[in-house]
Amino acid sequence: MTPPLLQALRLTKSFPGVRALKGVSLTLHPGEVLSVIGENGAGKSTLMKILAGVQTPDSGEIRLDGQPIELRSVHDAQKYGIALIHQELNLADNLEVAANIFLGREHLRWGLIDTQRLYREAETFLTAVGLEVHPATRVSELSLGQQQLVEIAKALSVQARVLIMDEPTSSLSSSEAATLFRVIRDLRSRGVSLVYISHRLGEVKELSDRVTVLRDGENAGDLERAEIHHAAMVRLMVGRDLSQFYAHEPHPPGAPVLQVRDLRTPANPRHPVSFEVRAGEIVGMAGLIGAGRTEVLEALFGVTPAVSGSIRLGGTDVRPESPEDAIAAGMALVPEDRKHQGVILEMAVRTNLSLASLRQDQQHGFLNRTREASLSEEMIRSLRIKTPSENQPVQFLSGGNQQKVVLGKWLALRPKVLLLDEPTRGIDVGAKHEIYRLMEELSRAGVAILFVSSELEEILGLSDRVLVLHEGRLTGELARADLSEEAVLHLATDTLPPDPVPASPAP
Amino acid sequence: MKKILGITTLLFVVCVLTSLASDSFLSAYNLENLVRRTALFGIISIGVAFVIVTGGIDLSIGSVVCLVGCGLPWLLTTQGWSVPAALLAVTALSLSIGLFHGLLITKLKLPPFVVTLCGLLLYRGIARGFTRDQTVGFGSDFKGLRTLATGEIPLPFLGGFSLPAPWIFLLVVAVLAAVFLNRTIYGRYLLALGRNEEAARYSGINTDRMVILAYVISSGLAGLGGILFVLDVNSAQPVDFGNFYELYAIAAAVLGGCSLRGGEGTIVGVIVGAALMQVLRNMITLVTTHNNIEFAIIGAVILAGVIADELVKRYAIRRRAARALAAEG
Structure with a gap:
């Protein structure tokens, strides 16, 4: 039997405060599509970066055609025919398509770039990926889907045998995704092996020959073609039954707390959005990356104030021009980028926990240290923040515990509306479960919760209602009874039907 | 805490080495001068420390010292202003300079380096302009006012040694600054935004206002320093009065434990840092021939x-x- 094309054996990798990989193995056969799935923080990205030479493992072995190899740099990986296509594309969008494909490997003629030859050769790779644009087109003029195809063409031009794709569809429309799938199948039939990473289990089921599931930096199990079912994948990903994991029990919501009408964000000023969130209700906001979800939350929270529209909070009109205003009105935001916007990494757990409530607890401008100490003690206990002491700098906590610190900071203020942007990104399954439980408890206590997530399972599992955005506009609203992966993806990716589904307007 | 210990040890070592190499180091005259200079530089160093804590920089300090140091005698002697009016004018001027810097940096989002570098050129140029580049000074007048900088407070139990008057200013400034930085919510806000301005803003802190305040403090203390410096030496030459003082102040703050990345610093450390800078300069003058x-x-x-x-x-x-x-x- 021929050896597997690419094999990773017992890879480990640690970062300050986290063990990202605790001995992960992976096997890729020639000419197959292997999907690697797992929740946020399971270690998928780290594994892929190691295979592409972006990072080096602490221990473990990588074999190509049965021979041990060392991947010290991206260049090494390319030499062995392994190429990674990042979720955020790495193209110089000020340059032409051909220039991007051959960046760093330009054909020269008398010391100058041989443009004609570049164009000629670029053409063949573009044809191979089914992209019909002239090689002299500037990348900035292409759609995201087309740019993705340029990346694939670039990978083919280095004779890639292994193509790793990290969430390639997270910003594609459904027709662009369909083109991508066709290209993937075509590559497979030509003997290229693909490692496919996605959160969308529907796609995974459609494309994969095999599935490897990771959970908290370990192998949770492999599925062969016949075993690839939605329930089986989820069970391996979260390590327990789904119903137990998303413990959301809908309860009758109260009066509307947050009423948003014709809100226009600076990023999408042409598409006003209107919606409301009731007391004790959990509303999910779904959509592709770049659909404008974060922008809505940031407009509500005054980070980038809305261009126009009205925001009513508990019946009073508010116009947040800064987070300061939004907090005064009773809102709180758990931001998308935890390390840069959520916590101050170098500062102690206590200092982070008290940061937002210092003002309300002040004594004529002076710090109330007694209150600060009791607050941090209370939050560490009630949120079960795992830290050796309240003086530990937050950077040494795991992602999940850091996120709990962010939540604790807001709970001290007892907000009426809690906004969360990708609240479980990059945290382990156990911490995730605790964050869900906390959201559940808060909603029971009457807090109105609006959360953005790119994990469909999370949207489906937690929401009483789901708002779906596509390219800045609200394309629909789904009640819990109508929720399904297909329904959400349909609204999130398809071009609008001629008569758009109206969102329930605020009264 | 460890940092302060380290820098204090270094200060001690340099003092011992210098006293071994030169007999005049421990002379009463030299020591008193050293202590006085430390107080003066300590004040402007504390000012720049506030800006450094926010992750910014203030290169204009030396020129503010020059503008105020030349402006005060110029107003008093050439223009014939009364003492309170002249003091009020130079204080208001230095505070507005800080406000101006802060507004440009927060509202226009200009880099602090560029804003204060332009300040460095601008204020010295202005001082040289209105003095026509001539030395200004108090001559033999204003003896009473000059006691603020030249006076001495006899210390009991310490033999003939007395405390130079600028130390009173330094102590008051240092205590206020330390309380502000460590005990008020605004000090906490400064430290927080110095580490991570975005997270501070997302936590509801009005970061712009705090940054502006830091620049006002920096220029304000530079102004106070300018007043005391010129009262101390009696006259000022616009072309080089206060030259490079921003660098001494920044160096003192950094040696004293302020990180140029922001979010870190103690007032005691800055004062020790200022002392170390002065002892080093003193050592070079005493020990080397050039x-x-x-x-x-x-x-x-x-x-x-x-x-x-x-x-x-x-x-x-x-x-x-x-x-x-x-x-x-």
């Missing part, structure tokens, strides 16, 4: 200090991370 290598030595000492600090920090982070991992199992 003063022209002063900058080379000071540059080398600061560089060594910053490198040592960075290495210690890296080591500590690695150890802490290893321990955190071990604890998680």
Whole structure:
């Protein structure tokens, strides 16, 4: 039997405060599509970066055609025919398509770039990926889907045998995704092996020959073609039954707390959005990356104030021009980028926990240290923040515990509306479960919760209602009874039907 | 705390070495001068420390010292203003300079380096303009006013040694600054935004207002320094009065434990840092025959200090991370 094309054996990798990989193995056969799935923080990205030479493992072995190899740099990986296509594309969008494909490997003629030859050769790779644009087109003029195809063409031009794709569809429309799938199948039939990473289990089921599931930096199990079912994948990903994991029990919501009408964000000023969130209700906001979800939350929270529209909070009109205003009105935001916007990494757990409530607890401008100490003690206990002491700098906590610190900071203020942007990104399954439980408890206590997530399972599992955005506009609203992966993806990716589904307007 | 201990040890070592190499180091005259200069530089160093804590920089301090130091005698002698009016005018001027810097940096989002570099050129130029580049001074007048800087407060139990008057200002400024930085919510806001301005803003802190305040404090204390410097030396030459003082102040703050990345610093450390800078300068004058290598030595000492600090920090982070991992199992 021929050896597997690419094999990773017992890879480990640690970062300050986290063990990202605790001995992960992976096997890729020639000419197959292997999907690697797992929740946020399971270690998928780290594994892929190691295979592409972006990072080096602490221990473990990588074999190509049965021979041990060392991947010290991206260049090494390319030499062995392994190429990674990042979720955020790495193209110089000020340059032409051909220039991007051959960046760093330009054909020269008398010391100058041989443009004609570049164009000629670029053409063949573009044809191979089914992209019909002239090689002299500037990348900035292409759609995201087309740019993705340029990346694939670039990978083919280095004779890639292994193509790793990290969430390639997270910003594609459904027709662009369909083109991508066709290209993937075509590559497979030509003997290229693909490692496919996605959160969308529907796609995974459609494309994969095999599935490897990771959970908290370990192998949770492999599925062969016949075993690839939605329930089986989820069970391996979260390590327990789904119903137990998303413990959301809908309860009758109260009066509307947050009423948003014709809100226009600076990023999408042409598409006003209107919606409301009731007391004790959990509303999910779904959509592709770049659909404008974060922008809505940031407009509500005054980070980038809305261009126009009205925001009513508990019946009073508010116009947040800064987070300061939004907090005064009773809102709180758990931001998308935890390390840069959520916590101050170098500062102690206590200092982070008290940061937002210092003002309300002040004594004529002076710090109330007694209150600060009791607050941090209370939050560490009630949120079960795992830290050796309240003086530990937050950077040494795991992602999940850091996120709990962010939540604790807001709970001290007892907000009426809690906004969360990708609240479980990059945290382990156990911490995730605790964050869900906390959201559940808060909603029971009457807090109105609006959360953005790119994990469909999370949207489906937690929401009483789901708002779906596509390219800045609200394309629909789904009640819990109508929720399904297909329904959400349909609204999130398809071009609008001629008569758009109206969102329930605020009264 | 460890940082202050380290820098204090260094100060002590340099003092001992200098006193061994030169007999005049421990003379009453030299010591008193040294202590007085330390107080004066301590004040402007505390000012720039506030800006450094926010992650910014203030290169205009020396020129503000010059503008105020030339402006005060010019107003009093050439223009015939009354003492309170002249003091009020230069104080208001230095505070508005800080406000101007702060507004440009927060509202127009200009880099602090550029804004205060332009300030450095601008204010010295203005001072040279209105004085027509002529030395201004008090001559033999204003003796009473000058006591603010030249006076001495006899200390009981310490033999003939007395405390130079600028120390009163330094002590008041230092206590206020330390209380502000460590005990008020605004001090906490400054430290927080210095580490991570975005997270501070997302936590509801009006970061712009705090940054503006830091620049006002910096220029304000530079102004106070300018007043005391000129009262101390009696006259000021616009072309070089206060020259390079911003660098001495920044160096003192950095040696004293302020990170140029922001979010870190103690007032005591800054004062010790200012003392170390003065002792180093004193050592160079006393021990070497030529003063022209002063900058080379000071540059080398600061560089060594910053490198040592960075290495210690890296080591500590690695150890802490290893321990955190071990604890998680």
